Amino acid sequence: MHHTENPLPPLISHAAPSGSATEIIGKLDSLPSSAFTIDFYSNVAVDGSGYGEGETFLGSMSLSNGDSQTFIFALPNAVTPGEYITAIAHEVGTDNSSEFSAAVQVVHCTPPPTFDSAISIVGSDVQLSWSSPDSTDFYVFRSANDPYFTSSESYDETTASVWHDPDANELGDAATNYYYYVRGTDGCASAPGQTVGEFDFALTPGTP
Structure with missing residues (x-):
């Protein structure tokens, strides 16, 4: 679908710094029926408007839609604390791009502990x-047939x-x-908890 609005x-x-990477927590609340690429930049100083600019390109991530989509993304570059991160959203398949995001300063923080979850079936x-x-x-991440979670977008938050x-429809297929x-967040994000899953099996009746 092509949109005329940006x-x-x-x-x-x-x-925040995370080892040799920089971890970004954010949200895209834009066009719900479109996929997006998010480009991230670092800046030594903030633009006078508080938004932008894009001094050094850091990397990109993909979002399957822009409907209040939360993400926790580890940029492969270590950004010096005190510098600023900005981002631009590009609607996939179009020439539509957002303006620069507000600049956020990279700061050290102490992440909460890792949260390992137990899975169960309650009713359906x-x-x-x-x-x-x-x-x-908390952010819950879910993937279909992808135990390694190649996407950085969260599925739900609570x-x-x-x-x-x-x-x-998550059961029975x-x-x-x-x-x-x-993953828990209290300023910065915890490490991912253990992966759990649900598995459905098709049973073929045998011959008596």
């Missing part, structure tokens, strides 16, 4: 649960420590297995 810029909420729903402090927000998959993990 997409809204990404909203970066946090940027997948349920995840984990132990957590009350002050942490402040509770028990979560039900809102998808009514032998061709599609779903994998999940949870």
Whole structure:
């Protein structure tokens, strides 16, 4: 689908060093029916407007849609704390691009602990649960037939420590297995918790 309006810029909420990388937490709340590429840049100083600019290109990520899509993305470049991160959203398949995002300073922070979740089937729903402090927000990541999670976009977010998959079709399809993990955020993000999954099997009756 082609849109005549330009997409809204990404909203970066946090940027922090993470080993030899820089981890970005943000959201794209733009055109829901379109896929996007997000380009990230570093800047030694902030533009006078508070937005942009793009002094040094850092890398890109893909989002399958722009409908309030949250992401936690590890840039392969280590950005010096005190510098600033900006981003631009490009609608895939068009010439439409957003303006620069607001600049966010790279700061050190102490991530929350890793949250390992337990998976269970409750009624016809997948349920995840984990132990957590009350002050942490959580992002649930889900993939279909991809246990290595090549995408950095989150599937859902919650402040509770028990979560039900809102998808009514996640069970009963032998061709599609779903994998999940949870990350907590309290300023910066925790490491990914252990991956859990649900698996459906097609049974072929044998000959008596």
